[in-house]
Amino acid sequence: MKILVAVKRVVDYNVKVRCKTDGSDVDVANVKMSMNPFDEIAVEEAVRLKEAGKASEIVVASLGVKQCEETLRTALAMGADRAIHVETDTELQPLAVAKLLKALADKEQPQLVILGKQAIDDDANQTGQMLAALMNAPQGTFASKVELAGDKVNVTREIDGGLETVSLSLPAIVTTDLRLNEPRYVKLPNIMAAKKKPLDKTTPAELGVDAAPRLKTLKVAEPPVRKAGIKVASVAELVAKLKNEAKVI
Amino acid sequence: MSILVIAEHDNGSLKAATLNTVTAAQKIGGDIHVLVAGHNAAAAAQAAAQIAGVAKVLLADAAHLGHQLAENVTPVVVELARGYSHVLAPATTHGKNLLPRVAALLDVAQISDVIAVESADTFVRPIYAGNVIATVQSSDAIKLMTVRTTAFDAAATGGSATVESIGAGSDAGKSSFVSQELTKSSRPELGAAKIIVSGGRALASSEQFHGVLEPLADKLGAAIGASRAAVDAGYAPNDYQVGQTGKIVAPQLYLAVGISGAIQHLAGMKDSKVIVAINKDEEAPIFQVADYGLVADLFTAVPELIAELNK
Ligand SMILES: Cc1cc2nc3c(=O)[nH]c(=O)nc-3n(C[C@H](O)[C@H](O)[C@H](O)COP(=O)(O)OP(=O)(O)OC[C@H]3O[C@@H](n4cnc5c(N)ncnc54)[C@H](O)[C@@H]3O)c2cc1C
Numbered sequence: 001m002k003i004l005v006a007v008k009r010v011v012d013y014n015v016k017v018r019c020k021t022d023g024s025d026v027d028v029a030n031v032k033m034s035m036n037p038f039d040e041i042a043v044e045e046a047v048r049l050k051e052a053g054k055a056s057e058i059v060v061a062s063l064g065v066k067q068c069e070e071t072l073r074t075a076l077a078m079g080a081d082r083a084i085h086v087e088t089d090t091e092l093q094p095l096a097v098a099k100l101l102k103a104l105a106d107k108e109q110p111q112l113v114i115l116g117k118q119a120i121d122d123d124a125n126q127t128g129q130m131l132a133a134l135m136n137a138p139q140g141t142f143a144s145k146v147e148l149a150g151d152k153v154n155v156t157r158e159i160d161g162g163l164e165t166v167s168l169s170l171p172a173i174v175t176t177d178l179r180l181n182e183p184r185y186v187k188l189p190n191i192m193a194a195k196k197k198p199l200d201k202t203t204p205a206e207l208g209v210d211a212a213p214r215l216k217t218l219k220v221a222e223p224p225v226r227k228a229g230i231k232v233a234s235v236a237e238l239v240a241k242l243k244n245e246a247k248v249i
Numbered sequence: 250m251s252i253l254v255i256a257e258h259d260n261g262s263l264k265a266a267t268l269n270t271v272t273a274a275q276k277i278g279g280d281i282h283v284l285v286a287g288h289n290a291a292a293a294a295q296a297a298a299q300i301a302g303v304a305k306v307l308l309a310d311a312a313h314l315g316h317q318l319a320e321n322v323t324p325v326v327v328e329l330a331r332g333y334s335h336v337l338a339p340a341t342t343h344g345k346n347l348l349p350r351v352a353a354l355l356d357v358a359q360i361s362d363v364i365a366v367e368s369a370d371t372f373v374r375p376i377y378a379g380n381v382i383a384t385v386q387s388s389d390a391i392k393l394m395t396v397r398t399t400a401f402d403a404a405a406t407g408g409s410a411t412v413e414s415i416g417a418g419s420d421a422g423k424s425s426f427v428s429q430e431l432t433k434s435s436r437p438e439l440g441a442a443k444i445i446v447s448g449g450r451a452l453a454s455s456e457q458f459h460g461v462l463e464p465l466a467d468k469l470g471a472a473i474g475a476s477r478a479a480v481d482a483g484y485a486p487n488d489y490q491v492g493q494t495g496k497i498v499a500p501q502l503y504l505a506v507g508i509s510g511a512i513q514h515l516a517g518m519k520d521s522k523v524i525v526a527i528n529k530d531e532e533a534p535i536f537q538v539a540d541y542g543l544v545a546d547l548f549t550a551v552p553e554l555i556a557e558l559n560k
Pocket of ligand 1: 013037038120448449450451475476477478479490491492493494495496506507508509510511512513514517527528529530533545546547548
């Protein structure tokens with residue numbers, strides 16, 4: 001069984017981004033970039049399925065600028081077999097990404113596509129669901145457990161009230177939540193070996209997809225900062241403040 | 250303009266998130282219809298009909314919609330959506346699961362987590378864990394968006410819209426519900442609570458998480474939340490997680506107990522009216538957003554706090 005995993009290159013989760021002074025966009029020049037943490041979980045899940053003998057091949061795809069190659073190499077070092085880079089400098093929004101992944105899925109015919117539930121830059125939480133729609137496939141979003149069972153996959157989902165398990169016929173789309181697994185630490189020999197794994201290139205034009213953005217960002221701004229509070233010296237003072245000053249209890 | 254709001258419900262009752270979403274729809278302006286898709290969901294539809302400002306409730310009722318699987322609800326919404334200028338769903342796990350699937354089939358972009366409406370085509374949403382606020386404009390014929398419920402007040406009740414039954418489509422046959430494990434609690438829902446007591450890694454075990462925080466939550470009539478670290482470690486169930494990738498809350502009072510204040514956590518609670526932090530590290534970043542900070546060991550401070558509240 002073949003698994004397709006999508007990985008996005010994003011600003012590292014430890015970086016607090018700033019806006020450009022003209023408010024046109026976020027300033028990402030010279031900040032540390034990493035694989036979206038949810039996508040690391042997606043790669044890890046695919047690798048575990050392969051290690052368990054349930055998957056035969058893992059294809060990993062990334063879409064965007066040249067440097068996405070680094071993200072793909074990381075995924076290869078984690079255990080993916082080969083990579084596809086859809087290279088473009090256009091701003092890619094979730095619908096375009098879903099269309100591009102659909103085009104890749106048409107070629108690769110994976111039985112399972114695993115994506116992160118959201119990217120920590122645009123926080124959209126859309127791509128997996130959109131891809132599922134375009135593939136006319138079922139979706140197991142926000143997964144904390146994935147179990148292959150014959151021609152079905154059982155996915156336990158983190159929902160607002162707790163957990164829900166659904167059974168999906170394959171091919172299916174899974175999006176990962178934080179509790180699905182803990183991604184492995186990549187070792188140096190694997191990084192070296194990953195350099196020799198195949199990495200193919202294509203473009204939105206070659207895939208016949210119009211990837212132009214649909215939403216226009218008019219401006220970005222930093223939110224108002226909360227004004228600094230005070231330190232209280234004792235529990236008694238805290239309760240007095242909450243009762244008499246803040247009046248919330 | 251006419252706006253379709255997708256109701257959040259469990260067939261028997263309507264969830265509060267629907268009310269906030271109707272308010273967002275009112276800010277756009279136009280006729281507001283509410284879709285209730287479920288099974289034996291007449292009670293939820295009746296409740297939706299009582300929201301002030303709702304012109305009509307559409308009820309799609311069939312067995313295959315009972316668990317509101319995205320594969321089965323999507324065709325119902327796609328079919329309806331073409332008659333509306335806007336389709337709104339709350340940014341709950343249900344709304345987030347469903348709406349992008351609808352958007353892709355309509356070939357329109359979705360705007361996630363809207364926190365303000367600037368005009369009928371321009372909306373405000375947080376990105377980068379709320380560290381940046383973006384204003385975005387959509388040129389799509391139908392605007393699809395999920396609404397951050399904490400950013401909009403609940404719509405009033407007292408309306409009396411008509412409930413109209415509509416076609417429910419058929420089972421897509423690609424997915425089925427197996428089971429669910431809902432966290433049982435007599436406490437208020439996190440999203441609707443006025444006071445939240447939230448615990449972090451410092452609680453160090455499930456026993457202590459519950460043993461220390463529950464008496465305080467009971468005393469205050471509060472909901473309980475948690476940091477990702479506390480959930481990952483198994484001290485608290487997943488649906489307690491507050492943050493960028495968990496629940497977004499904005500109560501009157503948020504008490505962060507043994508939580509450091511990582512940006513991903515702050516993203517979920519920094520719009521709370523009053524924030525209290527109890528942390529033994531005076532340098533902890535949570536103090537930068539706390540209105541009242543107490544530098545103390547939580548294992549002595551929390552029992553003291555309960556005693557003080559009992560006075
Ligand atoms: C992709 C991604 C998504 C994430 N999403 C979320 C999210 O949605 N929500 C979220 O919360 N996090 C999220 N995180 C994790 C986040 O980065 C932090 O790791 C997490 O919030 C830390 O939890 P914590 O504050 O409980 O633990 P820690 O950072 O370990 O803090 C524990 C705190 O307890 C204090 N302490 C210890 N002992 C005591 C004591 N006896 N008394 C008082 N204080 C004490 C310490 O001083 C410390 O400040 C995410 C991370 C990633 C990468």
